[in-house]
Amino acid sequence: xxxxxxxxxxxxxxxxxxxxxxxxxxxxxxxxxxxxxxxxxxxxxxxxxxxxxxxxxxxxxxxxxxxxxxxxxxxxxxxxxxxxxxxxxxxxxxxxxxxxxxxxxxxxxxxxxxxxxxxxxxxxxxxxxxxxxxxxxxxxxxxxxxxxxxxxxxxxxxxxxxxxxxxxxxxxxxxxxxxxxxxxxxxxxxxxxxxxxxxxxxxxxxxxxxxxxxxxxxxxxxxxxxxxxxxxxxxxxxxxxxxxxxxxxxxxxxxxxxxxxxxxxxxxxxxxxxxxxxxxxxxxxxxxxxxxxxxxxxxxxxxxxxxxxxxxxxxxxxxxxxxxxxxxxxxxxxxxx
Amino acid sequence: xxxxxxxxxxxxxxxxxxxxxxxxxxxxxxxxxxxxxxxxxxxxxxxxxxxxxxxxxxxxxxxxxxxxxxxxxxxxxxxxxxxxxxxxxxxxxxxxxxxxxxxxxxxxxxxxxxxxxxxxxxxxxxxxxxxxxxxxxxxxxxxxxxxxxxxxxxxxxxxxxxxxxxxxxxxxxxxxxxxxxxxxxxxxxxxxxxxxxxxxxxxxxxxxxxxxxxxxxxxxxxxxxxxxxxxxxxxxxxxxxxxxxxxxxxxxxxxxxxxxxxxxxxxxxxxxxxxxxxxxxxxxxxxxxxxxxxxxxxxxxxxxxxxxxxxxxxxxxxxxxxxxxxxxxxxxxxxxx
DNA sequence: CCGACGGGTGTTATCGCTAACATCATCGGT
DNA sequence: ACCGATGATGTTAGCGATAACACCCGTCGG
Numbered sequence: 001x002x003x004x005x006x007x008x009x010x011x012x013x014x015x016x017x018x019x020x021x022x023x024x025x026x027x028x029x030x031x032x033x034x035x036x037x038x039x040x041x042x043x044x045x046x047x048x049x050x051x052x053x054x055x056x057x058x059x060x061x062x063x064x065x066x067x068x069x070x071x072x073x074x075x076x077x078x079x080x081x082x083x084x085x086x087x088x089x090x091x092x093x094x095x096x097x098x099x100x101x102x103x104x105x106x107x108x109x110x111x112x113x114x115x116x117x118x119x120x121x122x123x124x125x126x127x128x129x130x131x132x133x134x135x136x137x138x139x140x141x142x143x144x145x146x147x148x149x150x151x152x153x154x155x156x157x158x159x160x161x162x163x164x165x166x167x168x169x170x171x172x173x174x175x176x177x178x179x180x181x182x183x184x185x186x187x188x189x190x191x192x193x194x195x196x197x198x199x200x201x202x203x204x205x206x207x208x209x210x211x212x213x214x215x216x217x218x219x220x221x222x223x224x225x226x227x228x229x230x231x232x233x234x235x236x237x238x239x240x241x242x243x244x245x246x247x248x249x250x251x252x253x254x255x256x257x258x259x260x261x262x263x264x265x266x267x268x269x270x271x272x273x274x275x276x277x278x279x280x281x282x283x284x285x286x287x288x289x290x291x292x293x294x295x296x297x298x299x300x301x302x303x304x305x306x307x308x309x310x311x312x313x314x315x316x317x318x319x320x321x322x323x324x325x326x327x328x329x330x331x332x333x334x335x336x337x
Numbered sequence: 338x339x340x341x342x343x344x345x346x347x348x349x350x351x352x353x354x355x356x357x358x359x360x361x362x363x364x365x366x367x368x369x370x371x372x373x374x375x376x377x378x379x380x381x382x383x384x385x386x387x388x389x390x391x392x393x394x395x396x397x398x399x400x401x402x403x404x405x406x407x408x409x410x411x412x413x414x415x416x417x418x419x420x421x422x423x424x425x426x427x428x429x430x431x432x433x434x435x436x437x438x439x440x441x442x443x444x445x446x447x448x449x450x451x452x453x454x455x456x457x458x459x460x461x462x463x464x465x466x467x468x469x470x471x472x473x474x475x476x477x478x479x480x481x482x483x484x485x486x487x488x489x490x491x492x493x494x495x496x497x498x499x500x501x502x503x504x505x506x507x508x509x510x511x512x513x514x515x516x517x518x519x520x521x522x523x524x525x526x527x528x529x530x531x532x533x534x535x536x537x538x539x540x541x542x543x544x545x546x547x548x549x550x551x552x553x554x555x556x557x558x559x560x561x562x563x564x565x566x567x568x569x570x571x572x573x574x575x576x577x578x579x580x581x582x583x584x585x586x587x588x589x590x591x592x593x594x595x596x597x598x599x600x601x602x603x604x605x606x607x608x609x610x611x612x613x614x615x616x617x618x619x620x621x622x623x624x625x626x627x628x629x630x631x632x633x634x635x636x637x638x639x640x641x642x643x644x645x646x647x648x649x650x651x652x653x654x655x656x657x658x659x660x661x662x663x664x665x666x667x668x669x670x671x672x673x674x
Numbered sequence: 675c676c677g678a679c680g681g682g683t684g685t686t687a688t689c690g691c692t693a694a695c696a697t698c699a700t701c702g703g704t
Numbered sequence: 705a706c707c708g709a710t711g712a713t714g715t716t717a718g719c720g721a722t723a724a725c726a727c728c729c730g731t732c733g734g
Contacts, residue, residue: 010689021713022690022691035713036712036713055690057393057460057689058690060394061720062691062692062693062719077617079414083414086412090442093439102435121390254622280563281588281592284564357684360722363723373682393721397721398691398719399688400721
């Protein structure tokens with residue numbers, strides 16, 4: 001019978017085994033230069049033998065810094081946010097940071113403030129807030145300066161460090177693609193008006209139309225769901241002059257496709273459709289959906305970079321980064337018949 | 338000009354302001370009974386005034402326990418895993434635990450072991466591993482006993498505490514639903530063979546067929562993607578005797594629907610289809626997809642419960658929990674024509 | 675009237691680490 | 705051969721909390 005609960009080995013245990021002081025062990029661990037090679041090896045052997053792992057709590061206590069990044073994100077399984085989060089965790093992990101996610105049910109000021117507080121309680125090194133609408137952006141006013149903070153998809157008009165996909169450019173490309181196919185104009189089914197993503201896409205769409213002097217039809221506002229895309233589609237399907245639609249995301253496009261199909265309007269023969277996000281299934285919609293693909297991995301990398309800059313330097317030089325998305329042509333676009 | 342970087346207030350600061358010892362502050366914070374009401378109020382006022390927040394690192398150092406739960410999950414944006422994770426974070430947050438997610442690119446032994454190590458380095462209170470295939474389950478053999486561990490969707494044949502959706506029951510219901518509609522038999526497009534989820538669904542499907550003495554067609558094995566569902570569909574669409582298909586998830590079903598549509602086989606008139614997962618878009622497939630909905634929130638709750646039991650008691654009474662999913666009838670099922 | 679009891683509080687040690695300083699060889703320059 | 709610089713190491717003092725124990729003071733039973 002062995003001992004029930006032996007204490008985890010601590011630095012002094014390693015020191016004793018290696019025949020040095022605990023401080024020397026600390027130096028080895030932190031790659032201090034002034035350690036003899038031979039000593040270093042002895043210490044490393046002892047570490048390995050004991051399966052020693054440094055106690056982060058102790059280290060955090062004395063240094064006043066943690067290796068934790070807090071992320072505030074909406075509790076959603078939307079493809080965009082989920083991909084972003086996943087990419088960010090990976091990037092942070094590679095940089096030696098753990099990520100603690102504070103999900104929030106609704107993006108209102110109160111919930112976000114609470115999530116930020118929870119992270120501050122944990123004394124995270126920095127906080128990333130995915131703040132895609134205005135109420136979320138408002139909440140950030142409450143965050144005390146001094147906490148390194150980066151917003152993703154946040155308010156372009158605020159001075160906070162911000163990383164975002166270039167929504168307008170993506171929308172511009174999507175719309176131009178439809179115009180170049182020969183359509184007189186392009187209709188737009190938008191996401192919720194208070195989302196910056198949605199607003200940026202509306203802007204890009206409008207600019208593309210204006211650039212060629214095309215008529216600008218009224219925006220059809222929806223939420224991000226397939227259900228609301230379906231409702232929008234029921235309406236648009238009845239209007240014979242609608243030959244091209246740019247949807248603010250792929251799920252809306254999916255709902256739209258079904259509504260068009262139910263009304264007997266064929267895609268792309270009668271109506272051309274473009275989405276946004278390039279969800280993995282978009283290639284298997286009926287028909288395969290032409291869409292715009294944001295580079296979430298790039299957004300994650302930039303976000304992490306911006307945050308770590310703040311953590312180490314206190315300030316940032318270039319506090320605003322924009323990632324250009326790419327058009328992915330498939331089969332949902334054709335010239336008008 | 339105020340001071341540049343004032344140190345965060347510590348317990349002694351609160352104590353001084355309230356005119357008590359730091360230990361009394363600690364007692365107030367931890368709801369110890371032996372504190373006079375009046376003292377408690379004075380301390381609480383001081384806490385509030387200083388915006389004091391306890392230093393978790395210091396607490397963790399002395400107690401040897403963190404309020405952190407580590408989750409190992411695949412780096413994927415599949416709907417099921419993403420929902421589960423999201424639900425788990427919420428449940429853990431309510432119980433006062435932060436969640437640190439260690440994403441893993443592939444579910445092989447090495448990556449999982451590494452992710453588990455990272456969590457042990459952080460001295461998490463417990464670890465949850467979403468281990469849906471056999472290589473992942475194998476990796477758990479390396480985890481030393483003594484670390485509270487719960488697997489989700491793991492190997493039913495292992496003794497580890499396990500929470501899982503009752504895949505077989507869901508598949509049984511789905512298949513029976515098709516048989517009851519009058520189909521002679523039901524074909525099955527399965528997920529990867531080494532995934533327990535997929536295996537359970539195959540089992541349930543087979544049992545439902547055998548229960549009514551229906552012929553058991555060969556399993557069509559795919560991965561979880563719409564692309565592979567499409568390929569399976571191209572094959573099945575050519576076989577006129579196929580009138581009912583149960584797909585192992587909704588994305589497979591989406592690909593299948595497109596292949597059927599391309600070949601001119603109408604759903605549900607010519608072929609009935611059932612999926613699994615109930616992704617939010619399933620109601621907007623063409624046609625709306627009949628599917629099986631697992632209760633991810635319930636899985637998350639059970640998982641957390643099981644883990645916390647182990648954390649506090651060291652052991653568990655009922656180390657295995659199964660959550661029954663529900664059939665969601667929509668329009669992709671009809672009697673054979 | 676006194677000692678035991680127990681609620682309310684303070685004092686001290688301790689967790690495992692890093693920072694700062696102290697110590698002691700070794701070594702090159704004059 | 706002496707001296708200061710430098711490298712390698714050890715010693716000591718905290719970081720901010722909890723645990724364990726000590727202490728004071730009323731109350732109550734004998």
